[in-house]
Amino acid sequence: MARHHYRCPLRWSDMDSFGHVNNVVFLRYLEEARIDFMFRLAPGEGSESFTGGSVVARHEIDYKLPLVHRHEPVLIESWVTRIGAASLTIGYEVKDEATEDAPEKVYVRASTVVVPYNLAEGRPRRISAEERHFLEKYLDEPAGSRAESRVAA
Amino acid sequence: MARHHYRCPLRWSDMDSFGHVNNVVFLRYLEEARIDFMFRLAPGEGSESFTGGSVVARHEIDYKLPLVHRHEPVLIESWVTRIGAASLTIGYEVKDEATEDAPEKVYVRASTVVVPYNLAEGRPRRISAEERHFLEKYLDEPAGSRAESRVAA
Amino acid sequence: MARHHYRCPLRWSDMDSFGHVNNVVFLRYLEEARIDFMFRLAPGEGSESFTGGSVVARHEIDYKLPLVHRHEPVLIESWVTRIGAASLTIGYEVKDEATEDAPEKVYVRASTVVVPYNLAEGRPRRISAEERHFLEKYLDEPAGSRAESRVAA
Amino acid sequence: MARHHYRCPLRWSDMDSFGHVNNVVFLRYLEEARIDFMFRLAPGEGSESFTGGSVVARHEIDYKLPLVHRHEPVLIESWVTRIGAASLTIGYEVKDEATEDAPEKVYVRASTVVVPYNLAEGRPRRISAEERHFLEKYLDEPAGSRAESRVAA
Structure with missing residues (x-):
């Protein structure tokens, strides 16, 4: 039930002309977390x-x-929500943790289906x-983002 | 049953270090198509x-x-799959049309939930x-991407 | 004395939170023009x-x-300002051409030193x-951007 | 003779299809350093x-x-090379510092002319x-990048 934690630094240019981090840029943040996650999974012993x-x-x-640009990174929590024969699903939350003064703030919930690929054989x-x-x-339940989105007006 | 067509030019830098258009960049292409779509919908008569x-x-x-970088744009077909009280869903296909020599090639199927926003009142x-x-x-059925993705291994 | 002309499409996301095309993005535009220029120079006969x-x-x-986002591309005029033994310099102007109603508008003047590289030998x-x-x-004089910049306050 | 130091994190997507940090992306790194520098200069007392x-x-x-993507940030050293009446010039080096085992590695030398702007009056x-x-x-000599570049072949 472990979760992977990645603190993702923002860049000023992540904001669009509305002055918020652009929706597309959050996928970049997930990519950064996923690459860090995959590197952790690879134990470095030549496997x-x-x-x-x-x-x-x-x-x-x-x-x-x-989300507006600031100097503190955002926390990306990642875990595995499904392991298939030839694909897996990663769940994520992009957020600020709760502090004494403020509750947790979740900016984004997401999931990605990843397919292992043999580059040599294409x-x-x-x-x-x-x-x-x-x-x-890292296997755990999804964050329930689908259920919530279905009740949107 | 009309569909909106947008021919989206690629940039060389859309490719990542694997030599393909990066998965995140396709969201940029959808953004370009959506902005063009929204402008078309706004009839320009002060509405x-x-x-x-x-x-x-x-x-x-x-x-x-x-998808690999090339000088010809990709076609983005967009339409409306749901109209709610305070949100709508746009469906898209990013593709090359069929020619005499080759069948249609679909690179990406996607959908976006858009929420109209009153900037003055926030x-x-x-x-x-x-x-x-x-x-x-522009109302039409979804492209069925969800059904397909559920049978992934 | 030929010049290479490339009409570079903008993207909405090229704007930063000040609502203008960000200064870094102009380098992307130059990259697009340079790649098109290099492809033209390569005559396609296996050379x-x-x-x-x-x-x-x-x-x-x-x-x-x-420069603010709009649907019309900007014109990038490119030419060669120097040919050395192992490097060359490209000059550029990013602009809108003069029309009957408006004079030419130059957004950016730039130059790039390019070094041919043998990838096999590194x-x-x-x-x-x-x-x-x-x-x-394509050999011609530089646009004189250096001289102008030296008189800045 | 102080210098501003900013440790700029890389992103995997900063690499282009040649597998190196793309030349345009270095300008993004300079932007990040410059924004951090400007924030430091602004003392926060309402000035x-x-x-x-x-x-x-x-x-x-x-x-x-x-430069190839890695998990360690690069160091960006920034300083002021010229203070005019209505503009200033910032010099930068993007580098890895010397260690016991390796000498300093400089990836990029650069300079930017910045013009203060009154947004209210445009x-x-x-x-x-x-x-x-x-x-x-922060005033100091330029790093001499122009002199070096003039002797390029």
């Missing part, structure tokens, strides 16, 4: 890993609160036993 | 329009085929009757 | 060309007028006779 | 500052070494006495 050999098959992303491949073992440590 | 006053509440995006607002009238001309 | 084998050694760029290489022959057709 | 009220008039940038303005006082603490 076959996801690094450099996976493709994104699908994103779902819900925008909850606007085609998708199955998740290895070693990878599955790592992924299971 | 209240979506321009400058809407926010993105949700994206879903499925990646079907990789809050969401209902869709006006005039806007609804325009949107209905 | 060794700059494509994929050159690096940027230096940019100089002067901002003359602010090092810079000399300009070939064939490349020099092509480049000489 | 008129550069924040939100300056425009870039010119960049010069020399590329010395290629025009450039003079540098205030207070701003000049702050800028003088």
Whole structure:
């Protein structure tokens, strides 16, 4: 039930002409968290890993609160919501943690379907036993973003 | 049953270090198509329009085929899949049309929930009757991307 | 004395939170023009060309007028201001041409030092006779941006 | 003779399809350093500052070494090389500091002419006495990038 935490620095140019972090840029933040997550999963002992050999098959992303540029990074919490034979799903929350003075603020909830890829052979491949073992440590329920979005007016 | 067509030029820098148009950049292409769509919907006769006053509440995006930089633009077909009281959903296909020699190639299917926003009052607002009238001309079924994605391994 | 003309489409996201095309984005526009220029120089008959084998050694760029997003592309005029043994300099103007109603508007003047590169051997290489022959057709004086910038307060 | 130090995090997407940090992205890094520099100069006691009220008039940038994405930030050293009546010039080096095992590595040397701007009146303005006082603490010689670039082949 572990979760991966990545503190993602903002850039001033992440804001668009409305003065908020642009909706597309949040996908960049997720990419940064996902790359950090994949590197952690690759234990560095020469094992076959996801690094450099996976493709994104699908994103779902819900925008909850606007975000303005500031010097403090945002926290991206990532975990695994599904492990299939040849794909996995990552869930994320982009947020500020609760403090003594303020409750938690969630800016974005999202999920990504990732497909491991064999670059040498140019085609998708199955998740290895070693990878599955790592992924299971991060396996947890989705954040429920779909349910919420369905009740939108 | 009309559909909006936007020919979106690529940039060389849209490719990432794997040599393909990066998954995040497709959201930029959808943004370009959506802005063009919203401008078309705003008839220019001084009516209240979506321009400058809407926010993105949700994206879903499925990646079907990789795309490499080339000088010809990609076609983005957009239409309306849902009109609510205070939000609407836009469906898209990013593709190359069929030619005599080749069948249609769909790179991406996606949808976006857009919420009209009253910038002066700083809050969401209902869709006006005039806007609804325009949107209905583009109303059509979703492309079925959700159904397909559910059968992923 | 030929000049290369490239009509560069803008994107809404090229604007920053001040509502103007961001100064960094103009370098992207120059990249697009330069890639188009290099492709034109490569005559397509299997000759060794700059494509994929050159690096940027230096940019100089002067901002003359602010630019706001619009649907019409900007014109980028490019030419060659210097041909060395192992590098060349490209000059550019980013502008709107004069019309009956309005004089020419120059948004940016810039120059780039490009170094041909041998990717296989991993090092810079000399300009070939064939490349020099092509480049000489576009050889012309710099636009004088340096002289102007020196009189800034 | 103080210098401003900013540790700029890289993003994986800063690399282009050649697998190096793209030349245009270095200008983004300089923007991040410059914004941090301007915020430091603005002492936060309600004084008129550069924040939100300056425009870039010119960049010069020399590329010395290629940079590949890694998790450690790069150091950007910034200082003031010229204070005029209505503009100033900032010099930068983007680099890794020397360690016991390796000498300093300079990736980029650059300079930017910045013009203070009165947003309310929509025009450039003079540098205030207070701003000049702050800028003088960071005043130093240019890094000599122009001299070097003139001897390029």
